[in-house]
Amino acid sequence: MAKSATKQQRSRGSSRRVDKDESADEPADEVDDTPQYGVERLLNHRLKKGCKNKLEFLVRWEGYGPESDSWEPRVNIEGSLIQEYTNA
Numbered sequence: 692m693a694k695s696a697t698k699q700q701r702s703r704g705s706s707r708r709v710d711k712d713e714s715a716d717e718p719a720d721e722v723d724d725t726p727q728y729g730v731e732r733l734l735n736h737r738l739k740k741g742c743k744n745k746l747e748f749l750v751r752w753e754g755y756g757p758e759s760d761s762w763e764p765r766v767n768i769e770g771s772l773i774q775e776y777t778n779a
Contacts, residue, residue: 729753733768733776734760748776 735749746765751757
């Protein structure tokens, strides 16, 4: 996916796009009517328990502070971003 541009520069990490909740204050890029936001970096991961164990990643969003970090399912995260996270 293409790199996203935001009003505020990220301090480090990659600029990748993933889905994020539409309630954010800053407008997102639209791709196929789905909001897309830039990822500064992945911070952590966990297995979400339920009917199926699902891998989730804690995402730091580009241009947003720690209060906007959110857990996102694996399917929303680009493989190259996960590769960078696991190699760090």
